Amino acid sequence: MSLRVYNTLSRQKEDFTTVEPGKVKMYLCGPTVYKPAHIGHMVGPVIFDTIKKYLAYSGYDVTWVVNITDVDDKIIVRAQEKGTSPEALAKEMTQDYFDNLKTMNVDGIDQFPYATQHIRDMHEIIQTLIDKGYAYPLNGDVYFECTKDADYGKLSGRNLEQLLAGTRAETKDGKHHPADFALWKGSKAGEPSWDSPWGPGRPGWHIECSAMARKILGDTIDIHGGGLDLMFPHHENELAQSESCTGKPFARYWLHNGLMQASGQAGKVGGAHSRQGDAADLNAAKEDQEANKLAGSKGAASVKELFARHDPETVRFFLLATHYRSPIDFSDERIDEIGKSLDGFYRLFETYERVTGKSFYDLSAPKKRASELSVSDAGAFTEFVTEVAALKQRFLDTMDDDFNTGGAVGALFDLRKTINGFIGGHALDGGKGDPAAVAVLVSAMTVLKELAQLLGVFSAPRPKVAGADDALVDDLMQLIIQIRADARKNKNFSVADLIRNRLGELKITLEDRPEKTYWRKG
């Protein structure tokens, strides 16, 4: 099966082909760096990181660019509030963003261009648009003239009449049409400012993406991604200005991820709420929004706070367990539930280590998709080997269908169950398994690793919970375990059970296995 992706532009799944064979140029709208990232900001990076991993695995040479918008009204306002400079604030928040990406194991981004370092590229586009008649200067600003763009609105399915009907149209003095948007904004005193042919000023909201995507990836890119909320007006306007400038298609595929929503309440995490069209409702909505901020909806807390409560790997899995185009309800309970579902994998990795004496995390799995899957005759193990190959195929077929990570995750759980069954069926746990069966197990675990790699999980041991990483604690536990083992030997089960129950109260679990007793915390 070949790769198919859902394209917002056509509202359907299309076969995936690239401008340049074998190469993928991908652009994701990055953050405006004005406040610490919340979980919603991580959805796009995690999803597109997974998409990049899958494309690379499928044989593409992928270049992925994520911009940093480091000049913007929100930055200016917040810097003033905090009594710092826009530059300092942007720098601090950029670092916060990088930290969070690292924690979430988002490692596939090739370039992070900064808006402030591409002012000239923006000027170039703006000038071309003016020359071609798509834009007009006005009192130090420059506006894009939407009515000159015949197919304006094609991405979000709007047209200019509809836009007029919906807005409380207050046309800013001189704008030719209310939908016309700023390419360049004349700066006021005290604001960051750059010289331009139209006077000192700063970029409009959308121009930085057009400029940086073009500069780094070329006139036509393969994949343009972002949150669903950016489809209009941001992506619509990017598309309009880019295509009007170059006369070429801006992006072949537009991919929009669903938004994280605060659990049990309307509205997305950290965002505004829906509204009706009149002023009274607008005010009510704003009050609602304020109330929510005061209430401090849990999901809108910073990512760093979230990591204090949940393992980042669990959070990543949580984001990938649902299809990327669907909205996700944030809730601590759901993340905990995902955490429980992952425990079975961690148990399996421990089992693997008991059986082979080696760490699952040291397994080296293929980074590229094999041209074809072949199942060699494995004698008595053929049935198992065939089952593993079938599950791998199911995983990859599912990913080929618009990066359906949710469905692929299901195959991963089935693979776990199949491997556990094999371990039990051949009595491998406990040390003295048939070497041939162990070899088959290693290859099956390598498949598991290969697939987990695509999701960006299980690449390194999770950090141990506090208390479980202490050598002294382990020594004490060995002592307790030995005392309990003696009690069990003497059939003194009341003492043995007392020890185990009391340890249970301390969140310590004992596992009595034939060869010895293991313990774990948390």
Added chain:
RNA sequence: GGCUCCGUAGCCAAGUGGCUAAGGCAGUGGAUUGCAAAUCCACCAUCCCCGGUUCGAAUCCGGGCGGAGCCUCCA
């Protein structure tokens, strides 16, 4: 008001024209265990409602009800 999208088990969720509707969490029964833990096996849904198209629909079309996003420089 306009434009999109969604409604599958107690909860989360994949599947969008055709074998017995993935998977996870929770629950129940069983194997295993001194009892547990871990693991395995089994059970657990006719897909919001109504109408239509079709040999055949959760899947397509129409209507209804319910929910979400955008139309505010939100990822």
